[in-house]
Structure formats: structure tokens, C-alpha cells
Amino acid sequence: MTSADSTSFDVLILGGGSGGYACALRSAELGLTVGLIDKDKLGGTCLHRGCIPTKALLHAAEVADSSRESAHFGVNTTLQGIDMPKVNEYRDGVVGRLYKGLQGLVKSRDVNFIEGEGKLVGPNSIEVNGTVYTGKNVVLATGSYAKSIPGLEITGKIMTSDQALDLDYVPSSVIVLGGGVIGVEFASVWKSFGSDVTIVEGLPHLVPNEDEACSKALERAYRKRGINFILGTKFASATQDANGVHVTLEDGKTLDADLLLVAIGRGPSTDGMGYEAQGVAMERGWVLVDDRLRTNVPNVYAVGDITPGLQLAHRGFQHGIFVAEEIAGMNPIMIEDINIPKVTYCEPEVASVGMTEAQAKAQYGEDVVAYEYNLGGNGKSQILGTAGFIKLVQKKDGPVIGIHMVGSRVGEQIGEAQLIVNWEATPDDVAALIHAHPTQNEAMGEAHLALAGKPLHAHA
Ligand SMILES: Cc1cc2nc3c(=O)[nH]c(=O)nc-3n(C[C@H](O)[C@H](O)[C@H](O)COP(=O)(O)OP(=O)(O)OC[C@H]3O[C@@H](n4cnc5c(N)ncnc54)[C@H](O)[C@@H]3O)c2cc1C
Numbered sequence: 001m002t003s004a005d006s007t008s009f010d011v012l013i014l015g016g017g018s019g020g021y022a023c024a025l026r027s028a029e030l031g032l033t034v035g036l037i038d039k040d041k042l043g044g045t046c047l048h049r050g051c052i053p054t055k056a057l058l059h060a061a062e063v064a065d066s067s068r069e070s071a072h073f074g075v076n077t078t079l080q081g082i083d084m085p086k087v088n089e090y091r092d093g094v095v096g097r098l099y100k101g102l103q104g105l106v107k108s109r110d111v112n113f114i115e116g117e118g119k120l121v122g123p124n125s126i127e128v129n130g131t132v133y134t135g136k137n138v139v140l141a142t143g144s145y146a147k148s149i150p151g152l153e154i155t156g157k158i159m160t161s162d163q164a165l166d167l168d169y170v171p172s173s174v175i176v177l178g179g180g181v182i183g184v185e186f187a188s189v190w191k192s193f194g195s196d197v198t199i200v201e202g203l204p205h206l207v208p209n210e211d212e213a214c215s216k217a218l219e220r221a222y223r224k225r226g227i228n229f230i231l232g233t234k235f236a237s238a239t240q241d242a243n244g245v246h247v248t249l250e251d252g253k254t255l256d257a258d259l260l261l262v263a264i265g266r267g268p269s270t271d272g273m274g275y276e277a278q279g280v281a282m283e284r285g286w287v288l289v290d291d292r293l294r295t296n297v298p299n300v301y302a303v304g305d306i307t308p309g310l311q312l313a314h315r316g317f318q319h320g321i322f323v324a325e326e327i328a329g330m331n332p333i334m335i336e337d338i339n340i341p342k343v344t345y346c347e348p349e350v351a352s353v354g355m356t357e358a359q360a361k362a363q364y365g366e367d368v369v370a371y372e373y374n375l376g377g378n379g380k381s382q383i384l385g386t387a388g389f390i391k392l393v394q395k396k397d398g399p400v401i402g403i404h405m406v407g408s409r410v411g412e413q414i415g416e417a418q419l420i421v422n423w424e425a426t427p428d429d430v431a432a433l434i435h436a437h438p439t440q441n442e443a444m445g446e447a448h449l450a451l452a453g454k455p456l457h458a459h460a
Pocket residue numbers: 014015016017018019020037038039040041042043044045046047049050051052054055116117118119141142143144161182269273303304305306311312313314315316345
């Protein structure tokens with residue numbers, strides 16, 4: 001795919017993950033010449049080591065749960081076991097097809113894909129394998145890596161999501177360090193596959209960045225599923241031997257398991273890439289940008305996980321598209337982090353957009369109304385046998401500024417939720433619209449009907 005003769009472009013992008021390739025595709029669409037550099041596979045973390053492979057595992061986990069629980073629906077099946085190599089084959093098939101499609105897209109839009117490790121060697125130039133490429137505009141998009149705790153070496157049975165995705169067996173027991181998105185998703189998969197799982201989280205709740213009501217509902221659901229968790233307790237140390245891993249917590253408690261998954265967050269991949277040497281302003285490894293995603297160096301932008309904020313693929317897509325349009329002089333609009341939709345794809349799912357009740361109250365004091373519609377009143381949720389709710393946070397007499405959901409498949413409702421919040425719709429605006437029966441989406445309508453003062457399948 002490399003175009004050997006061209007070394008100068010309108011837009012030169014370092015990193016072909018969600019942020020970088022979105023920027024490449026949109027720039028090319030706008031008639032700009034594009035060089036896209038990656039040392040690994042086009043598609044980055046999301047496609048090869050993140051969103052897609054984990055969601056394939058979560059789907060296989062859902063199939064396992066359905067088989068195990070099928071007698072409840074009068075369908076008698078026996079779950080004979082989990083064939084991990086076969087699960088991985090299915091997952092790799094999904095990733096492989098998307099990878100092929102993405103390669104085709106990049107090629108068809110005449111993006112010059114340059115394979116190799118790049119280093120910023122001037123304010124508008126990047127060196128790859130001894131060749132210096134230049135861009136009128138340079139976009140830094142080198143993403144993130146799985147962090148560990150100082151002194152806790154990632155090796156053998158102590159692993160991050162990168163190695164956990166490559167396992168060809170189901171561990172009989174796992175300790176998951178970190179109750180954030182990645183931690184609770186892996187915990188969910190392993191529990192469905194039959195492992196004994198314990199999550200250790202230093203903060204007082206699982207998914208601590210969510211509205212507290214969602215965290216508590218997930219904790220109730222995990223308790224019911226038999227997923228163990230220890231909250232508000234910090235990790236102290238871990239060792240491993242032929243029998244497995246042995247973890248000690250700061251309160252002196254010890255835990256043993258086959259594996260330890262370290263899921264304590266992701267740091268920016270910026271080390272040794274020449275950013276600091278070229279004068280790019282950084283803070284603890286993150287590349288600092290202004291509200292137009294410009295670094296302090298003229299015509300050098302940064303997108304995606306290397307910028308401080310939410311680490312999500314669709315934030316990367318937005319950043320990439322934004323920068324392409326900004327370069328093309330289109331004055332695009334940016335959705336701020338708080339209003340970016342978030343989904344945690346564990347069972348049950350957690351999905352949210354906008355302010356939590358606590359954030360809204362911190363900003364608007366008592367001028368905040370919160371309402372929870374319980375999925376117990378929703379026909380489709382009853383059919384699926386899931387519990388949960390849709391919680392709305394409204395600025396009093398004004399728009400809905402936060403939507404927070406828990407329940408099987410509620411991630412599918414995030415599309416309408418983000419439209420409501422970003423369109424600044426009021427409960428009356430939404431209550432006037434129709435939600436098809438019987439869908440889980442009706443719960444979204446019911447919640448707004450109730451907040452508009454005209455509840456249907458809910459108590460006032
Ligand atoms: C287990 C897991 C599950 C996730 N699930 C979800 C999810 O469900 N939904 C969601 O929205 N997000 C999810 N994410 C987060 C998502 O993957 C990231 O937010 C997204 O990939 C960030 O995109 P990016 O372009 O900033 O970086 P990346 O995707 O990390 O891409 C960076 C690219 O830069 C390349 N690169 C780095 N340094 C160099 C160099 N010096 N030279 C050349 N190339 C270089 C890398 O090879 C890589 O391809 C998940 C992440 C993980 C780890």
C-alpha cells in the first residue's frame with residue numbers, strides 16, 4: 001500500500017487506530033493528500049486488541065448464559081463446555097473481516113499507508129525506516145497502552161487485556177485488579193464461561209465513573225451472578241508460581257487464583273516518539289491540546305487516547321474527523337467529553353451520556369430533577385428476564401442533561417439517549433414522540449412521559 005515516491009502530504013498522521021484512520025479517511029474525502037503511518041496493523045487497539053475482540057467474547061458469553069439458563073424458558077439444552085480455540089476462531093473471523101474491509105477503504109480513498117515505526121523529527125516531519133515524510137499538517141494519534149502498578153511485572157500468569165485476549169483456555173479462577181470498564185467486562189466473560197472471579201477495586205464502587213445508582217445496580221447484579229468483588233481496598237503485591245497467582249491486599253487479606261488480570265487503566269503511548277524533543281507540550285505523557293485539538297506547535301494536532309480525557313473509540317473517530325475538517329477550514333463542532341455516549345458491555349450492560357446526578361447537583365444545586373424508570377414495568381425487559389432502570393437527570397424546567405441505564409442490552413438505547421442530551425431535548429419534547437411496543441426502547445419513552453408529568457406504565 002505504500003506509495004514509495006510520495007513523501008510529502010497535506011496531512012501526515014502518526015498512528016492508524018480509531019483516531020488516526022478516521023482522520024485519514026475524512027481528509028482524503030475532502031481532497032487532501034494523506035500519509036498514514038503505523039508500525040502495526042491498521043485499525044489499532046479497538047479493532048485488534050480492544051472493542052471488537054472483547055465484544056465478540058462477550059457475545060459468546062451471552063450464548064453460554066442462554067444455554068445454561070434455557071430451561072427457564074422451557075427450552076432444555078445442556079452446556080457441554082467452552083471450546084476456547086473455537087471461540088477465538090469466531091472472534092478472529094469477526095476481526096479479520098473488519099480488518100480487510102478497513103484496508104480496502106483506506107486503499108480505495110488513496111490514503112498512503114506507510115508501514116513502520118515513526119518518530120517526530122521536526123515540527124512537520126516524521127521519520128520511518130530512514131525515510132523522512134513531511135506534512136503541511138501533522139496529526140499525532142499513537143494511542144494508549146495497558147498500564148501496570150510500579151513493581152508489578154506483566155509476565156506469565158499476571159497479564160493485561162492484551163494477553164488475556166490470547167488465552168486458549170478458560171481459567172478456573174481469576175482475580176481482576178480494577179473494577180472499571182475493562183475489568184468488569186472481562187469479569188463478566190469469565191464468569192459466563194465458568195470461572196470463579198474476584199474483582200479488587202480501590203474505589204468504593206464498580207464502574208466508579210458512572211452515576212452511583214448504576215454502580216450499585218451493577219454490584220447487585222454481579223452479586224446475584226456470583227461474581228465476587230472487594231471494594232475500597234487497595235492492592236499491595238502479587239507473586240506467581242506453578243500453582244497460580246497469590247495476591248495480597250493492603251488490609252492484609254490474601255487471594256489465590258489461576259490468573260491475575262491487571263486492568264487499572266491505560267496510559268498514553270508517547271514515549272520516545274520525539275514529541276517532547278520537538279517542543280510539543282505534554283503532561284505526564286499526555287499530549288496537551290486546545291479546544292480545536294491543536295498542540296502548542298503550529299499545524300501539529302493530536303487525537304484520541306493520547307489526549308487527556310475519555311478513552312473511547314468513537315471519541316477517537318470524532319477527533320479524527322474534527323481535525324480533518326478543521327484543516328479543510330470547515331469550522332466543525334466538537335461534542336465535549338461529558339456528552340460522549342459510554343457503554344460498558346458486561347451483563348447487565350451499563351450505558352450513559354451526560355451528567356450524573358451528583359455532577360448536575362454540583363453544577364446546578366437544587367435545580368436538578370432525577371427520575372428512575374424501572375425496567376420491571378417494561379414488557380420486553382420482562383421477556384428477556386432482565387432487571388435495571390433508565391435514569392434521567394433534568395435541569396429543572398429545562399432539558400435532559402444526563403441519561404444513565406443498567407440492564408441487558410441497554411447499550412442499544414444509547415443512540416437515542418445521546419441524541420436527547422446533545423439536542424438538549426426537554427422531557428415534553430421526547431414524550432410527544434412514539435416508542436415502538438414492545439421494545440426496551442419504550443422504557444426511554446416511559447421515563448420521559450413520567451418526567452413530563454404524564455406517566456403511562458409507571459407510578460407518578
Ligand atoms: C480491552 C479493551 C476494550 C475496549 N473496548 C472499547 C469499547 O467497547 N468501546 C470503545 O469505544 N472503546 C473501547 N476501547 C478503547 C479503544 O480501543 C480506544 O479508545 C481506541 O482504540 C483509541 O484509538 P486511538 O486511535 O487513539 O489509539 P489506538 O487505537 O491505540 O491506535 C494507535 C495506533 O498507533 C500506532 N503507533 C503507536 N506508536 C507508533 C509509532 N511510533 N509509529 C507508528 N505507529 C505507532 C499503534 O500501532 C496503533 O495502531 C477498548 C480498549 C481496550 C484495551
